[in-house]
Amino acid sequence: MRAIENEFVRRFVVPAVASTALYWILVSIAYRNDYYMYVLTMCAINVIGATSLNLINGFTGQFSLGHAGFMAVGAYVAGSLTKFGHWPFVGALLAGMAGAAVAGFLVGLPTLRLRGDYLAIATLGFGEIIRMLIINSDKLGLKFLEGPRGVPGIKRYSTFGWAFFFAVVTVWILANYIWSTHGRACGAVKEDEVAAEAMGVGTTTYKVMSFTIGASFAGLAGGLHAHLLQLLHPASYDFLKSCDFLVMIVVGGMGNLTGSVLGALFVTLITEALRKLLELRMLAYAVGLICVMLFRPEGLFGTREFSLGALRFLAPRRPVSQVGGDKSGAT
């Protein structure tokens, strides 16, 4: 039972305390500056988008290029619920997640039979379909979505506090999922589908589950994004947005959760820093990406995961009881 108490501290208390501390440090640095707060909020939203895409692409070995599509679903559901339905913010965000999860399930079920390039093309197609549906929404009977003009006047509910809170919860949930027997089943699907089936892992179930979970968090990111930009617009969720997330997880290292958090921060900050360069920005971005692929194909942060165990050298040595066997060989 002592082991379980230790685990409770490790899994619940430490992350809560550490993230609260981090939050106050960041806020105390940035609180006077609206722009800094905006950038930090954007970072938190991108962390949600990148880690959830990494669950699908990195940990389950599927290749999705439709993440922005799910983000759009979350954004439009949550945004219209607060604007037209006067829903409370968190309720609207959860509804957006649910909407994106349903979309993920419906898209995943037929397309996850496809492999590699074919799946990438199918999910890319899905993202474009969502965008086309939104652009034509006024002709499809949803006049209030204003089609290509978008919906202005969304309230700015996405404070840095909310975004940070949801980013922490997302990473916590994804980490717990990945380092469990279910996460290992996803790893088996990634490694070898035939062998996974032979070992009793229902590959379709796990692909669809990862896809649905990943999509729902993309929906959460979308909801937060809409209430930061104060605008629902189809152009915010185009193919390039999906590529952004892909770049973040490639830079951070596929199948590395810590890496995709750092990758999201890195890419968001670089993009902001290069904003002054205007059109040169895309060029710098592309050159940087090519350099990463050439010199560090495993991503800037490789396969090493952050864990409390890594901090053990700070503490006096004593035997560590084996619990759960949480993390061994997870990457």
Add this chain to the structure above:
Amino acid sequence: MALLETKDLTINFGGLTAVSGLNLALNTGDLHGLIGPNGAGKTTVFNMITGVYLPSSGSIIFDNHNIIGLQPHEITKLGIARTFQNIRLFKGLSVLDNIRIALHMRANCSVPAAVFRLPQYYREEHRIKQRAMELLKIFGLQDLAEKTAGSLPYGQQRRLEIARALATDPKLLLLDEPAAGMNPQETKELMALIRWIRKEFGLTILLIEHHMEVVMGVCEHIKVLDYGVTIAEGPPEEIKKHPKVIEAYLGEEIKSA
């Protein structure tokens, strides 16, 4: 009632009939061999039994279930486990994780319990890890638990694959050329291991093997395929002398046991 029974099992790939009219019957506790020249259709038989291929005709009854049309993982759950001719470990994962993945199917841990770290999660993870270490110990791999599966030498990969198959808690074990690539010492140990696991786990085993020493040494009953057709079956002594078998293997010597 046989544990595994196939009747007139046939499969066509385009114009090629890879297996035709195969009748198998294994009772609980049997250790049978399946041999034949390259391309005879042996692996294809395993692929039909495990649901990887859908037979063109015929029936497969396992433990009173008609398993034709079931997904491979459903068949594994009913109690059929296999190894692969070209080792298919999860090469990038640890030795321990390879076993833990095979234990996943019978673990009782819901997704919410895992995501919110409920007591059920800790109970199951603890049980899975213990069982995995037990199995690794049996196969002498416990010190390699944290190693990447793909980094093990060939013989150990073969053994790990058998350990992984046993982790699914099967009734019937299908071994596809387990001695391939093993040195004589490892082959000898493998034969002892096969006999031992059969007794210890109460298994029924169907074995494909080119190594005649192994087949003749451990199997009680042998079936010989050539171009998908059964050309002989019986106890090892009969098979060794069977004229059709000798003819089919013409050019290849049958190493005497």
